[in-house]
Amino acid sequence: MAKATAGAKSKIAYKGDWVQVHMVVLQPEERSPRVPRETSEVPLEMWAKGFLQEKEARLGDHVEIETEIGRRLRGSLSAVNPGYSHSFGDPIPELLQVGRQLRNLMREEEL
Amino acid sequence: MSEGKGSQHTEYQRLMQRKGEIIRKAVGIDYDQFESGSVAFDYEEMMRSVGYGLDEIRSIQGETGVGNTPMLELKNITALSRRCAGPGKGARIFLKDEASNPSGSFKARRAAVSVYHAQKLGYKGVIAATSGNYGAAVASQAAMRGLDCIVVQECYDSRGVGQPEIIEKGRKCEAYGAEVLQLTVGPELFFVFLQLLEETGYFNASLYTPFGIAGIETLGAELSEQMRDKTGRDPDAVVVTNAGGGNLTGTARGMCKAGVELNQNVGSGGQDGTKIVAASVNLEGLNMAGDRQFNRKSFTTGHTGFGIPFAVFPDRSDVPRSAGRPLRYMDRYVTVRQGEVFYMTEALARLEGLERGPAGNTALAAAFALAQEMDRDRTIVVQETEYTGAGKHVQPQLDFARENGIELKTGDPREEVAGESVVLPSDPKLITAAELDLEQLSRSYLKRSVEFAGEMGKTVRNDDEDIRFLSEETRRNEAWVRYTLKELEE
Numbered sequence: 001m002a003k004a005t006a007g008a009k010s011k012i013a014y015k016g017d018w019v020q021v022h023m024v025v026l027q028p029e030e031r032s033p034r035v036p037r038e039t040s041e042v043p044l045e046m047w048a049k050g051f052l053q054e055k056e057a058r059l060g061d062h063v064e065i066e067t068e069i070g071r072r073l074r075g076s077l078s079a080v081n082p083g084y085s086h087s088f089g090d091p092i093p094e095l096l097q098v099g100r101q102l103r104n105l106m107r108e109e110e111l
Numbered sequence: 112m113s114e115g116k117g118s119q120h121t122e123y124q125r126l127m128q129r130k131g132e133i134i135r136k137a138v139g140i141d142y143d144q145f146e147s148g149s150v151a152f153d154y155e156e157m158m159r160s161v162g163y164g165l166d167e168i169r170s171i172q173g174e175t176g177v178g179n180t181p182m183l184e185l186k187n188i189t190a191l192s193r194r195c196a197g198p199g200k201g202a203r204i205f206l207k208d209e210a211s212n213p214s215g216s217f218k219a220r221r222a223a224v225s226v227y228h229a230q231k232l233g234y235k236g237v238i239a240a241t242s243g244n245y246g247a248a249v250a251s252q253a254a255m256r257g258l259d260c261i262v263v264q265e266c267y268d269s270r271g272v273g274q275p276e277i278i279e280k281g282r283k284c285e286a287y288g289a290e291v292l293q294l295t296v297g298p299e300l301f302f303v304f305l306q307l308l309e310e311t312g313y314f315n316a317s318l319y320t321p322f323g324i325a326g327i328e329t330l331g332a333e334l335s336e337q338m339r340d341k342t343g344r345d346p347d348a349v350v351v352t353n354a355g356g357g358n359l360t361g362t363a364r365g366m367c368k369a370g371v372e373l374n375q376n377v378g379s380g381g382q383d384g385t386k387i388v389a390a391s392v393n394l395e396g397l398n399m400a401g402d403r404q405f406n407r408k409s410f411t412t413g414h415t416g417f418g419i420p421f422a423v424f425p426d427r428s429d430v431p432r433s434a435g436r437p438l439r440y441m442d443r444y445v446t447v448r449q450g451e452v453f454y455m456t457e458a459l460a461r462l463e464g465l466e467r468g469p470a471g472n473t474a475l476a477a478a479f480a481l482a483q484e485m486d487r488d489r490t491i492v493v494q495e496t497e498y499t500g501a502g503k504h505v506q507p508q509l510d511f512a513r514e515n516g517i518e519l520k521t522g523d524p525r526e527e528v529a530g531e532s533v534v535l536p537s538d539p540k541l542i543t544a545a546e547l548d549l550e551q552l553s554r555s556y557l558k559r560s561v562e563f564a565g566e567m568g569k570t571v572r573n574d575d576e577d578i579r580f581l582s583e584e585t586r587r588n589e590a591w592v593r594y595t596l597k598e599l600e601e
Binding site: 003004005012025026030031032034035036038039042043044046047048049050066067068069070071084086087088089090091092095097099100101102104105106108109 | 123187190191194213254259260261266267269271272273275278279282285288289290291292293294295296297298299300302311354368383398400401402403404453454457458460501502504506507508509510511519520521535539
């Protein structure tokens with residue numbers, strides 16, 4: 001499944017490395033009274049990416065990053081060189097049948 | 112960001128109190144000038160005074176290569192639809208290929224005008240709160256105009272798991288050089304958004320400003336011109352995938368500007384003119400703000416979870432008055448099931464050789480069914496497509512559904528239960544467009560409008576001006592508005 005910290009392998013990062021940080025924006029008890037219960041029981045979290053400002057940091061360390069547009073943000077280091085793991089997925093057997101069905105229907109149409 | 116118990120909550124409340132002021136600074140519009148002090152506000156004046164004219168927008172969009180997308184006749188899908196239809200039935204189906212825009216969707220039209228406007232007013236950057244195609248559109252336009260861009264996405268559940276479709280859209284924003292902030296589920300994203308606007312002083316590239324909506328008017332105008340070229344007349348129906356209502360509003364307004372006669376007065380059964388049909392994926396029963404329910408849907412936009420709330424209460428958006436007001440232009444509102452849209456996405460690839468993103472094909476699934484109600488010499492236009500890519504594709508979206516415990520099967524799509532199953536039709540004959548009751552939606556709209564005016568500290572007068580406004584908003588006659596208001600009071 002596509003996770004927030006996808007693609008990251010290293011546990012240690014150096015100044016200037018492209019990293020991802022994690023922060024808690026609102027604790028469960030701080031959340032809006034209007035959210036459903038399943039949401040009010042968990043914190044509001046946020047992830048951002050940028051260039052590490054510390055000389056060296058390990059996953060979980062509180063660090064500063066400079067984002068692509070030059071803003072400075074602080075958070076706990078959640079991934080080093082974060083990538084993407086989403087893909088074109090595996091074939092869906094039911095959908096393969098749809099393709100065949102459509103082709104057959106169109107062939108009958110031509111007859 | 113959190114400094115311990117309670118402190119953030121106060122900050123949250125303090126920020127929310129400054130909301131009006133922050134938004135005013137971030138969009139450069141004083142919305143108060145259009146207010147009547149009661150329920151009514153001057154919509155057309157808002158569109159006129161801060162929007163742009165059609166020719167001006169064409170020229171702005173031309174600067175960044177937006178618009179002039181192809182209109183394609185879907186001959187094979189039309190043939191398939193006629194195969195399912197009764198004798199003599201099966202309108203010609205056309206498709207406006209909006210995926211050809213620079214960022215891969217019609218949202219480039221909105222973003223082009225917003226980012227142009229931000230640059231003109233001297234803003235250094237733009238911010239958009241969206242997990243949809245709009246983020247990529249704003250990022251792409253900002254890249255072309257050299258502005259900074261921040262996109263705030265609702266992206267993950269509390270396990271840190273995200274819809275592949277949203278992850279892909281985030282990736283695309285990053286590809287264009289945007290800073291992407293990805294949040295877990297919850298409406299408090301708006302708090303982060305306001306904080307960012309205040310901190311950076313950037314422009315709020317909201318989806319719902321007059322210029323954003325005016326940007327879509329070119330789509331409606333182009334569509335009309337292309338259909339006249341291809342068929343010699345205006346289309347009989349245009350189907351619009353409906354979420355926040357802006358797409359439908361802008362398209363209909365653009366068609367009017369191009370001289371298309373729209374169907375008049377929906378409430379009294381008018382038959383003439385081009386019909387505007389809204390289509391959404393039926394996600395009835397799923398709570399959009401639910402942490403666990405978030406990943407139990409296979410569509411992250413174009414669904415009833417946005418479509419219905421925004422139709423009955425457009426001003427729930429991130430600006431004081433939304434320029435997207437779909438009930439003003441809607442003749443019908445139909446829903447289709449997730450499995451039906453996936454099926455039609457497959458049909459579009461297999462029969463027409465067009466691989467496009469599933470969410471944009473919501474209107475296509477509806478049009479496939481609606482064409483079967485219409486005579487063969489009639490035409491129906493599907494007014495958008497969106498790009499496809501890793502994550503934003505039938506396979507990964509259905510894989511994801513399965514991984515999240517959703518049952519995928521082939522059968523009668525009417526048996527699909529959102530959040531529990533996705534049912535691919537076993538036969539294209541089983542694809543149907545289910546009608547929503549527009550009068551019921553109009554009633555909800557009336558109720559919410561009056562409540563909203565009260566919440567905003569206005570004096571609800573329900574005077575002639577209010578009645579006229581509510582009649583225009585719902586396209587129902589004034590007698591209906593008066594009667595319904597009275598009924599709601601009781």
